[in-house]
Amino acid sequence: MTTNILDGKALAEQLRTSFKERVSTLTALGQRPGLVVILVGEDAASQVYVRNKVNACEAAGMLSEKVVYPVDVDPAVVLARIAQLNADCRIHGILVQLPLPRHFDEAAILAAIAAEKDVDGFHAENVGALAQGQPRFIPCTPYGVMKMLEHAGIDPSGKEAVIVGRSNIVGKPMALLLLAKGATVTICHSKTRDLGFHTRRADILVAAVGKARMIGGDMIKPGAVVIDVGINRLPDGKLCGDVDFASCAQTAALITPVPGGVGPMTIAMLLANTIEAAERLAQRSPAPRRKVA
Numbered sequence: 001m002t003t004n005i006l007d008g009k010a011l012a013e014q015l016r017t018s019f020k021e022r023v024s025t026l027t028a029l030g031q032r033p034g035l036v037v038i039l040v041g042e043d044a045a046s047q048v049y050v051r052n053k054v055n056a057c058e059a060a061g062m063l064s065e066k067v068v069y070p071v072d073v074d075p076a077v078v079l080a081r082i083a084q085l086n087a088d089c090r091i092h093g094i095l096v097q098l099p100l101p102r103h104f105d106e107a108a109i110l111a112a113i114a115a116e117k118d119v120d121g122f123h124a125e126n127v128g129a130l131a132q133g134q135p136r137f138i139p140c141t142p143y144g145v146m147k148m149l150e151h152a153g154i155d156p157s158g159k160e161a162v163i164v165g166r167s168n169i170v171g172k173p174m175a176l177l178l179l180a181k182g183a184t185v186t187i188c189h190s191k192t193r194d195l196g197f198h199t200r201r202a203d204i205l206v207a208a209v210g211k212a213r214m215i216g217g218d219m220i221k222p223g224a225v226v227i228d229v230g231i232n233r234l235p236d237g238k239l240c241g242d243v244d245f246a247s248c249a250q251t252a253a254l255i256t257p258v259p260g261g262v263g264p265m266t267i268a269m270l271l272a273n274t275i276e277a278a279e280r281l282a283q284r285s286p287a288p289r290r291k292v293a
């Protein structure tokens with residue numbers, strides 16, 4: 001049996017339980033945290049992700065709503081709905097499930113979300129704040145990875161961190177967060193020559209590619225902490241990560257499983273960001289004092 005597992009599912013459950021008190025406090029102040037998730041189209045994986053997000057909000061006592069549009073919807077309709085939600089004081093977080101259909105300008109949609117409601121942390125203002133080392137909303141997946149490292153007592157300072165993948169939603173923000181914690185960071189991607197040369201140097205390896213089991217046991221350093229962000233569906237319907245768990249678990253000091261690793265943490269951090277958004281609003285506009293008779 002593998003004993004060196006970084007159990008994201010258990011940590012996410014702990015966090016979600018701890019959120020309930022913050023949600024109750026905010027609800028009593030008239031600021032029940034509210035999240036709206038917008039889904040365009042019928043992509044099966046996206047439908048599952050959206051359902052999980054909405055269910056997690058409800059379980060924590062938050063307000064949550066799913067808005068679904070057909071795949072051929074006019075982007076102007078989605079923009080108009082975002083504008084409406086930006087002005088809705090019951091809603092603290094707005095999330096547009098990515099990827100969007102091809103006829104959408106993804107950047108324009110993300111830019112339309114009010115920065116203070118951008119709980120995914122993808123708005124250019126929030127990306128800039130993160131790059132400057134003063135994050136407002138940290139993108140949920142890398143945020144979840146940092147929480148897992150912190151919980152396991154892993155201090156990135158002085159360590160070699162290698163990230164495979166350079167997407168805006170995982171690889172790049174992951175690099176910024178590890179850099180901010182003092183790691184020496186290398187980002188690999190599809191043009192990287194000799195990927196194994198880099199991955200074998202990693203004290204902390206984060207795989208965020210989307211290719212089933214592409215990181216084998218011979219590509220990691222003995223004693224490394226291996227974080228598998230990838231979610232891939234195998235022909236038999238089962239899920240697996242970008243890391244070959246069976247071979248890497250022999251060599252790694254700590255390793256995240258798929259499922260049950262980074263995925264549940266991503267959802268927990270989405271809740272954290274939405275609660276944080278509601279707390280910020282509550283601080284800016286405290287509930288009116290009751291008159292004393």
Ligand code: NDP
Pocket residue numbers: 141164165166167168169170171188189190191192195208209210211229230231232262263264266
């Ligand atoms: P993207 O497709 O946006 O990015 C993939 C990255 O992998 C790109 O930077 C690409 O390089 C790089 N890449 C592709 N092939 C190789 C290769 N052979 N060697 C090295 N690098 C390569 O994916 P995302 O970042 O959105 O997601 C990555 C994975 O994480 C997916 O499986 C996704 O489902 C999963 N995911 C999981 C989440 C969770 O909660 N657990 C949340 C978000 C994503 P290049 O830029 O050069 O094309």
